[in-house]
Amino acid sequence: MFTETPFIRTKRRSELVVKTVLGLMASAMVLPLVAIIAYLIVQAWPLLSLDFLLSNPTHGMRKGGVWSALLGTLYLVTTSLLIAAPIGVLAAVYLNEYAKKNLFTRIVNLAVVNLAGVPSIVHALFGLGAFVLFAGIGRSILAASLTLAIMTLPVIIASTKEALSSVPMSFREACWNVGASRWQTIRGVVLPNSISGILTGVILQVSRTAGETAPVMFTGAVFFKKIEEGNLLGYSLSDQCMALSMHLFTITTQVTDAPHALPYATAVVLLGSVLLVNATAILLRVRLRARKRW
């Protein structure tokens, strides 16, 4: 029978201590997530209803719902997605399929990393200087969406690149060897095999865009705008709009005597939509992994 020497016992004990400490550190991340979501929902409970989503803010944003802000966010997200998705996916195709392994490619990759690292408020300054003033678009959904698109481009590039590089090289080689050109290979083999991964990246871009506040504050979002309730075409691209994120900022810092539950309900709507979008991406990824054929 194996008996523990004191040396082994100390080793085993210290191992247990370390594992517990590290485990507690890791689970320290679970606690805030659960606590925050629960706290917000409990505080917002009296106001949460479908009606809150579908009615405009009234009485100087002290009553009513979030409809015009919700629709504004939807417009910003959709427009910036339409701009960022094609550019981002094609950029990732370039980096993964065309770029040679040289200094220039390294610089392009570095630029992507840096673009992701530029503070959101600097993106706001850029959007204001370039789109609103220089290009003369003015403060509008279009200008704000362009700013958001450039800001979230790295999200799409990074995840698309990962999706493309997970397609085995042998797939491409097989395609080349039957005489297909590089673009035919990409279109016929590489993209179809990585479409779920690309979609995940696009979804993550949506979630990121929906939550951003600083970049839209000076490029197209306004404190208050009334639009027709229930009409999905309530804004046009050259309009200024409300945004959920900005709305939350406004009612917590500028409107002093709002009812207690109102900012919480707005936060729940914002956080809820963002987490819902992220959950979709996670589910998509899990399904994709289960179905993977190679």
Added chain:
Amino acid sequence: MGERAVKLPAESMATNRARTGGRSDGARRRAWEGPLERGIEALIRLCGVSAILFVFAIFFFVVREGAGILFSGFDFVEFLFSSDWYPTSLGNVRYGVFALIVGTFSVTVLAMLIAVPFGLGGAIFISEFTSPRVRETLKIVIELLAAIPSVVWGFIGLSLMNPLIQQVFHVPIGLNVLNGALLLALMSVPIMVSIGEDALKAVPDSYREAALAMGATRWQAVHRVLLPAAKNGLLAAVLLGVGRAVGETMAVLMATGHAVNIPTSPFDPVRTLTATIAAELGEASVGSPHYQVLFVIGILLFTITFVVNLTADLIVKGRGRD
């Protein structure tokens, strides 16, 4: 990652291209396909380099808006080293951002003191100490934590942390360095965990096996073998967390108390560089000196985050050489 192993080096890709000539001579092709394909490939290349264009465009347009004051005898010494920030004073306008720089750094440093142990500890736990099932769950939690918008964090700071800090530490105001730092820590831990875990995963399994075969416990293997081997990647993870914390706007705008002040304790309110731009840009009229100074602060922020990201990149890429 099994699929990574399949990927061949770029050289063999090139020979393959050479073999097929990059196009199909044998296959029947419609006349318009050649030009169309060249057009698409040109578009792909253009999008590929777009990131570089955008980074330059950001720098160019931010400098362009700030140029008026920047190139007409701008007092850099006063700008960087004076803490007199009176941009709207009637008699004596002064633009000294020293207190704002100190504000940014105090919040960032305190946030990192909290976040680095948790971030790296979490990365080590997820990568080395847990079962696949727990690992996947924790990674999902981290992803969701990273997805919480900064304005929601700011709201948490105002509504939840503010009274909490008041009660726990018996201080009159809960909107201070500590509040902002706690929020920033929660925001940058997910980045550190995911990049730190990548760095640990990049250490070959043979290192682990060798250490365990010598009779080391898992912690000894981590402490003596994996951490030194993944040192650069972990440092990069910390740096990217720092970059995130320096650039964060909405959370610190709402949670740090918004007073231009050089803090002497974690319970003092401060104001950061980012929060100043966000709070004052709306009031400054376009083209005025105040407006231009805010863009100069933008240049400063761009430069700081650029240097931090560049350093992180050089450290990670440097790993490949040794």
